Amino acid sequence: MNKIRGSSELVLVMTEGMGPATVGETLRVTAFFFRQMNVASSRLEAEVLLAHVMGITRTGLLTRLDEPVPAEVLARITDLVARRVAGWPLQYLTEKQEFWGLDFYVNPAVLIPRPETEVLVAETLSILRRSSLTLATPLPREEKVDRTVWLADVGTGSGAVAVALAKEMTNVCVVATDLAPQALNIARRNALAHAVDENIVFVLGDLLEPVINRGLRLQAVVANPPYIPSAEMPGLQREVQFEPWTALDGGDDGLSVYRRLVPQAARVLVPGGHLVLEIDYRQGTPATMLLEESGFTGIRVVKDFQGHDRVVTGKLPKSG
Numbered sequence: 001m002n003k004i005r006g007s008s009e010l011v012l013v014m015t016e017g018m019g020p021a022t023v024g025e026t027l028r029v030t031a032f033f034f035r036q037m038n039v040a041s042s043r044l045e046a047e048v049l050l051a052h053v054m055g056i057t058r059t060g061l062l063t064r065l066d067e068p069v070p071a072e073v074l075a076r077i078t079d080l081v082a083r084r085v086a087g088w089p090l091q092y093l094t095e096k097q098e099f100w101g102l103d104f105y106v107n108p109a110v111l112i113p114r115p116e117t118e119v120l121v122a123e124t125l126s127i128l129r130r131s132s133l134t135l136a137t138p139l140p141r142e143e144k145v146d147r148t149v150w151l152a153d154v155g156t157g158s159g160a161v162a163v164a165l166a167k168e169m170t171n172v173c174v175v176a177t178d179l180a181p182q183a184l185n186i187a188r189r190n191a192l193a194h195a196v197d198e199n200i201v202f203v204l205g206d207l208l209e210p211v212i213n214r215g216l217r218l219q220a221v222v223a224n225p226p227y228i229p230s231a232e233m234p235g236l237q238r239e240v241q242f243e244p245w246t247a248l249d250g251g252d253d254g255l256s257v258y259r260r261l262v263p264q265a266a267r268v269l270v271p272g273g274h275l276v277l278e279i280d281y282r283q284g285t286p287a288t289m290l291l292e293e294s295g296f297t298g299i300r301v302v303k304d305f306q307g308h309d310r311v312v313t314g315k316l317p318k319s320g
């Protein structure tokens, strides 16, 4: 196959010849085009996109390689292929990202949840399961104690963290905040899709201000805030440039949001309450210092599966 130079040429290649393109041919041409345009995992992405447009699974696709592709599917896939080579992340084209084993709806109004953020969820669950605050040892059924665990997911975006936590815990109430109304709509949609909408309150507002204004006290504050230093934003990978800057830009040194969030967390947490924050791999030491300055103890930095510092966690003293 000769080099295909642009997506309009791709349409011609897909539609030329004797009759309608088959699924197999469409995959081959798309994967070839992706390779030419340096799209990683060219064959896999071609399969994901075509399966998405046809509304079937990738496995289903592979059983239909000889079937013709309807003209409207061809038009749609051509449009998506053009956008993918222009840099659009695959997840915005399929409007889907898996996180914590769950499918989340995503669009350019929200950050695409990252696998590293599963460390934040895992660490939060592990802390809460160990914590006496959440009464991990079941009380007798007849005992009327409010055992609801109250926590906040600050900067909820697609709702990935809040929904994952709510799926894993019974009697949890998550206050999920974000500055972006569109993000909250998407988070609500994801909570509904995973049947945890009754456990999550979505509120528009700056960091923990909605919690402070309502006078709520929480057992845990969890957040994956924007933490990329502003000067690094223009040099981010092309796909990341399509994500909301407000979800990524952490100010001059990447720590601007933490400087406001950590003292706020110290105000809303009950004695013995936990703060669990995702961090950039270079922020373990400065984030630890910020937690110390706000009175947190037992501070730990947790690594991700690549061995990078990824989460910092601390606890308020039990009393005083």
Ligand SMILES: C[S@@+](CC[C@H](N)C(=O)[O-])C[C@H]1O[C@@H](n2cnc3c(N)ncnc32)[C@H](O)[C@@H]1O
Pocket (backbone or CB within 6 Å): 110, 111, 112, 113, 114, 117, 154, 155, 156, 157, 158, 159, 160, 161, 177, 178, 179, 180, 183, 205, 206, 207, 224, 225, 226, 227, 246, 247, 248
């Ligand atoms: C890195 S994204 C995290 C999204 C999601 N929690 C996740 O882990 O995939 C940060 C989120 O914080 C929100 N955000 C940024 N500044 C905020 C602020 N001052 N108050 C509330 N939310 C904020 C952004 O809109 C964005 O949704």
